[in-house]
Every structure is written in C-alpha cells, then in structure tokens.
Amino acid sequence: MSEIERIGVVGAGQMGAGIAEVCARAGCDVLVVEQDRAAAESGRARILASLDHAVRRGKIGAGEREQAAWRLRFAVDVGELADRQLVIEAVIEDEPLKCDVVSQVDKVLTDPEAIVASNTSSIPIMKLAHGAGRPGNVIGLHFFNPVPVMPLVEVISSLTTSPRVREQAESFLTRTLGKRTIRAADRSGFVVNALLVPYLLAAVRMVETGRATPADVDSGMEAGCAHPMGPLRLADLIGLDTVVAIAESMYAEDREPLFAPPPLLRRMVQAGHLGRKTGRGFHAYPEASGVPA
Structure with a gap:
C-alpha cells in the first residue's frame, strides 16, 4: 500500500470527531460516516467548533482551519468508504455494534490491503476481527480524549493482525499525525x-x-x-x-x-x-x- 492519505471515520461523536479533525489537520482526505443526516450535521458542527477553538488558542491559523474543514466530507452510507485506505470505527463502546461496523467496513473496502481499525478502549481486537473477511487487516488504534490534544495512541494487534498492517498503522500515526504510540497486548483494557x-x-x-x-x-x-x-x-x-x-x-x-x-x-x-x-x-x-x- 502507498502512503495512507484517504481516511474513513465511522462515528462523529466525541472520539470520532477528534480523530477526523486530527487527520484533516494532517492533510488527509477524510470521509466521516454517521447513522443519519442529523448525526452527521452534529458531528460536522462538533469538528468545526473544535477547529475554531484551536484558532482562538493560536494552535492553528485561520488558513489551516479552512483547509482542514475543506478536507472533511460526511456521508450516511458505509458503502461510500469503498476507496479508503484506512477506516477507523469510533462508535459507542458496544461490542455487537462494533463487530457489525468492522464487518460492514471490511466488506465494502476495495483495496485488499486497506486497514480497518477500531478505537475501542477495552474490547479485545480478536473479537472484532472474528467476523471480518480479512482479519489480518484489522487492528486496534486507541486514541485518547481530547484527540487533538492527547499525544498517545495504543496500537493493539490481535493474533491474526498482519505485521504489515501494524507497521503501516504505526507509521501513519507517528509520521502523519505526529502521535506517540505504544504497543499493547490484545487483552481487555489494554495498557492505559x-x-x-x-x-x-x-x-x-x-x-x-x-x-x-x-x-x-x-x-x-x-x-x-x-x-x-x-x-x-x-x-x-x-x-x-x-x-x-x-x-x-x-x-x-x-x-x-x-x-x-x-x-x-x-x-x-x-x-x-x-x-x-x-x-x-x-x-x-x-x-x-x-x-x-
């Protein structure tokens, strides 16, 4: 896979919005998928408010804010994620729902090397990867709240996660997003x-x-x-x-x-x-x- 530039985020709540924001600020093309138009609009407003706050605090300039906002798109159909290189699910911490999202995303991605990541804060990745057609492409990337501020991301490989997927994910997190990573065993709760x-x-x-x-x-x-x-x-x-x-x-x-x-x-x-x-x-x-x- 070439350098990761096309990102998908499923869920635009507190965590999903933060993940989408940092990816857009890093120059990525970001597509956010929510369950309906109202949720998508709420997520968009949440991200723009955070970008405005960053401008007021002097963390980014007005031009950078506009560029980040321009890189964000919103949809209500998971199928629109087909061309993404990395999709991060950030729905609520509910195991059946997360398993369903991971399975749906895995089915629509057209690139055989595309990565499906979960932002779960506690669910073992093997449980989420079990229903995916390509479990080797599933990994855990646990961001911390507030995502634009907190530097850490836990990287969790399951027994089936490909070493290539872990290396690409870590490279994206550190080189593109400027995050610090630690590796965690696939045990509930991970490290933190x-x-x-x-x-x-x-x-x-x-x-x-x-x-x-x-x-x-x-x-x-x-x-x-x-x-x-x-x-x-x-x-x-x-x-x-x-x-x-x-x-x-x-x-x-x-x-x-x-x-x-x-x-x-x-x-x-x-x-x-x-x-x-x-x-x-x-x-x-x-x-x-x-x-x-």
Missing part, C-alpha cells in the same frame, strides 16, 4: 485503561461508602499527588457510561472484583448522569448542552 479504570472505580467506591465527597476525593489527588485532574472529574470527562462499559469488558475477561462497576456508578448511568457531556455526573457542568456526545 487496565491501570486507570481500577483507580477510577476505587474513587467511586470511596464516595459510595461515605468515606469522602467527590470534591474531596478529587482535591486529594490533585493537591496531594499532583494529578492534573482528580479521578471523578476524569471519569466525568471520559463519560460514566464509557467507564462502565470498559469496566464490564475487563471484568468479563478477568473476573477480577476490582474491575466490577460499583452499584453507585451503574445507578448514575441509569439516571442519565453521564458526566460532562450531559451536564451532570459526580460534578455539575452547567455549560454542557445536555445532549450526549
């Missing part, structure tokens, strides 16, 4: 979340048992351990529904009690208190739109 999520769950349990308030838990870790953000504010930023999904995936694989989501966290998700994206989690965010990203 396998370390992070038990810490977040421990903070939830501390609140659940009345040992400390959310404000004091976060202040303790920020002022006492020099963390830039406390665990509960971080959980709110990630999305409490996403934290639950990651924890459930990790618990299903290892049956480690520390990975089990606490009842309080489940109740908050059931109540729709998902964190920053809904305006309420362990803390309140009155500036939020109230619509989940």
